[in-house]
Amino acid sequence: MLDQTNLANLLEDPSLLLDKALVAGEWVAADSGKTFDVSNPARGDILTPVPDMSRAETARAIDAAYVAQKDWAAKTGKERAAILRKWYDLMIANADDLARILTAEMGKPFAEARGEILYGASFVEWFSEEAKRVYGETIPGHQPDKRITVIRQPVGVVGSITPWNFPNAMIARKVAPALAVGCAFVAKPAGETPLSALAMALLAERAGVPKGVFSVITSASSSEIGKEFCENPKVRKLTFTGSTEVGRILLRQGADQVMKMSMELGGNAPFIVFDDADLDAAVEGTMISKYRNNGQTCVCANRIYVQAGVYDAFAEKLAKAAAKLQVGDGLEDGVTTGPLINAKAVDKVEEHIADAVAKGAKVLSGGKRHELGGTFFQPTVLTGVTSDMMVTHDETFGPVAPLFKFEDEDDVIAQANDTIYGLASYFYARDLSRVTRVSEALEYGMVGVNTGLISTEVAPFGGVKQSGLGREGSSHGIDDYLEMKYICVSVQDAG
Ligand SMILES: NC(=O)C1=CN([C@@H]2O[C@H](COP(=O)(O)OP(=O)(O)OC[C@H]3O[C@@H](n4cnc5c(N)ncnc54)[C@H](OP(=O)(O)O)[C@@H]3O)[C@@H](O)[C@H]2O)C=CC1
Numbered sequence: 490m491l492d493q494t495n496l497a498n499l500l501e502d503p504s505l506l507l508d509k510a511l512v513a514g515e516w517v518a519a520d521s522g523k524t525f526d527v528s529n530p531a532r533g534d535i536l537t538p539v540p541d542m543s544r545a546e547t548a549r550a551i552d553a554a555y556v557a558q559k560d561w562a563a564k565t566g567k568e569r570a571a572i573l574r575k576w577y578d579l580m581i582a583n584a585d586d587l588a589r590i591l592t593a594e595m596g597k598p599f600a601e602a603r604g605e606i607l608y609g610a611s612f613v614e615w616f617s618e619e620a621k622r623v624y625g626e627t628i629p630g631h632q633p634d635k636r637i638t639v640i641r642q643p644v645g646v647v648g649s650i651t652p653w654n655f656p657n658a659m660i661a662r663k664v665a666p667a668l669a670v671g672c673a674f675v676a677k678p679a680g681e682t683p684l685s686a687l688a689m690a691l692l693a694e695r696a697g698v699p700k701g702v703f704s705v706i707t708s709a710s711s712s713e714i715g716k717e718f719c720e721n722p723k724v725r726k727l728t729f730t731g732s733t734e735v736g737r738i739l740l741r742q743g744a745d746q747v748m749k750m751s752m753e754l755g756g757n758a759p760f761i762v763f764d765d766a767d768l769d770a771a772v773e774g775t776m777i778s779k780y781r782n783n784g785q786t787c788v789c790a791n792r793i794y795v796q797a798g799v800y801d802a803f804a805e806k807l808a809k810a811a812a813k814l815q816v817g818d819g820l821e822d823g824v825t826t827g828p829l830i831n832a833k834a835v836d837k838v839e840e841h842i843a844d845a846v847a848k849g850a851k852v853l854s855g856g857k858r859h860e861l862g863g864t865f866f867q868p869t870v871l872t873g874v875t876s877d878m879m880v881t882h883d884e885t886f887g888p889v890a891p892l893f894k895f896e897d898e899d900d901v902i903a904q905a906n907d908t909i910y911g912l913a914s915y916f917y918a919r920d921l922s923r924v925t926r927v928s929e930a931l932e933y934g935m936v937g938v939n940t941g942l943i944s945t946e947v948a949p950f951g952g953v954k955q956s957g958l959g960r961e962g963s964s965h966g967i968d969d970y971l972e973m974k975y976i977c978v979s980v981q982d983a984g
C-alpha cells in the first residue's frame with residue numbers, strides 16, 4: 490500500500506505540487522486569502538488547499554496578458570517554437586510526477602494518467618512545430634494596379650475554461666496552439682483538478698514562457714471567472730471544454746462582446762456493431778471506448794447498437810471483459826479503473842441504471858456501487874436497452890454499457906443520428922461499401938471505423954450540432970487562434 494498521505498512525498502520533484510496560482514507572472518495567494526481544498530477522489534483525503542480567486546485576480550491576469558502578448562507575438566515563430574519545444578521536453582522529463590499529481594486529484598489509474606501526460610505533451614510538440622507555419626496567401630489582384638495579400642495574426646488574449654476529466658490534455662490542446670501563434674493565455678481549470686494545470690504552468694515558466702503570457706486562475710466560483718472572461722474587452726477569445734449546458738451560458742455571455750468562441754461540449758456517442766464485424770475486435774474497441782477514464786470522456790461510447798445476429802454473443806463477451814476490470818485506487822498496481830469524480834456522478838450513473846431496469850433492461854454485469862465504497866462503481870453492462878430510456882438521450886459519463894438491438898443499417902443510422910449531439914461515433918463492419926456509406930451518413934465530427942480510440946494530436950478533434958464549435962489538434966487547430974487580415978496595395982506607375 491502506497492503512502493499517499495502526503496502527495497509531495499511521492500514526487501521526484503515535490504516543487505511541482507503547488508498551492509499558489511500563477512497570476513501575471515507571480516505565484517500568489519488569493520487577494521482575500523481564501524482557499525479551497527483539492528481532494529483525492531479515491532481516498533477522500535485533502536491533497537492541498539489552493540487559492541480561491543475572484544474576478545479581481547482574473548482581471549489582473551488579463552491586463553498582464555494584454556501587455557505581454559505584444560512582445561510574445563513579436564517574436565519569430567521559430568523563437569516561440571523553441572520555447573514550446575523546451576516545455577514539451579520538460580513535460581516528458583517530468584511525466585511520472587505529472588501523472589502522479591493527475592491520478593491523485595482526478596482518480597484515473599497511473600498508467601492512464603501517464604498516457605494523458607504524453608497525449609497532452611504531444612499537442613505542445615505538435616504546435617511548437619506549427620508555430621513556424623502560420624502561412625498567409627497571395628491573391629491575384631482584381632485590378633491591374635492591385636496586389637492582394639492575406640496575413641494571419643494572433644487574436645490576442647485568450648481565456649480558457651476546462652473540465653476535470655483530462656486535467657492536463659484539455660488545457661494543453663488549447664494553450665499550445667494559442668502560444669504557438671503569439672496569443673497570451675489565462676486558464677481557469679476545473680475546481681476539482683487545478684493541480685495538474687499549476688504544475689504545467691510551472692514547467693512552462695521554466696521553459697522560458699515570459700511572465701504574463703500564461704496565467705492560471707484557481708477558483709471555486711467558476712461562473713464569476715467566466716463572466717470576467719466574457720465581459721473584459723481585453724479578452725478576444727474564449728475556449729471551453731465541458732457540458733453543453735455551460736457552453737450555452739458562455740456563448741450567451743460572450744455575445745455582447747462578439748468574441749470568438751471555441752466550444753468542445755457534450756457527446757452521446759453511438760457505437761455500432763454490424764453482423765459482419767470482427768466480434769472480438771469490436772469487444773476490444775468497446776472496452777476502450779466505453780471504459781476508458783471510467784466512462785468519463787465526451788467521446789466515450791454512450792449507446793451501443795448491436796445487430797440482432799451477433800447481439801447475444803457480443804453481450805456475453807463484453808460482460809466477461811468488463812468483469813475483468815480491476816477497480817481501485819489509481820496509484821495502486823494493477824488497477825485499471827479508478828473512482829468516479831464525485832458523488833453527483835455516482836448518482837447519475839445509478840439513476841440511468843435504475844431508469845433502464847424499471848423500463849425492462851437487464852443487468853448482465855455490475856450494476857451497483859463497488860464494495861470499496863466512496864465513488865467507486867462496478868463496470869456495468871445492460872441488455873435489452875430501448876430508446877425510451879434515459880441513457881438514449883443523456884450522456885451517462887460513467888461505466889455503463891447499454892446494449893440496444895437493431896435489425897438493419899438504415900434503422901441504426903436513424904437511431905444513431907437522433908440526438909442533439911454530434912461529437913464522436915464508432916462502428917465495426919467489414920463490408921467496404923457499408924464502411925463508406927455509414928461513415929458518410931453519421932452526423933458526427935469524428936467517426937472511428939473498427940477502432941474505439943480516435944484521439945491524436947494530428948487529427949482535428951471536434952463536434953457538430955450541439956457538441957461544439959471549432960476543432961482542436963492538427964494543422965486546423967491553430968485557425969481559431971488567428972485572425973485573417975487582407976491587405977490591398979495599389980501599385981503606382983514608376984513615372
Ligand atoms: N465535453 C467534455 O469533455 C465534458 C463534458 N461534461 C459533461 O458535463 C456533465 C457535468 O460535468 P461538469 O464537470 O459539471 O461540467 P461543467 O460543464 O459544469 O464544467 C466544466 C468546466 O466549466 C466550469 N463551469 C461550470 N459552470 C460554469 C459557468 N457558469 N461559467 C463558467 N464556467 C463554468 C467548471 O468549473 P468548476 O468545476 O470549477 O465549477 C469546469 O471548469 C458531465 O456529466 C458530462 O456529461 C463534463 C466534463 C467534460
Ligand SMILES: O=C(O)CCCC(=O)O
Pocket residue numbers: 654655659730753785786787788944945950
Ligand atoms: O472528454 C473530453 O473532453 C475529450 C476526450 C479526450 C480525448 O480523447 O481527446
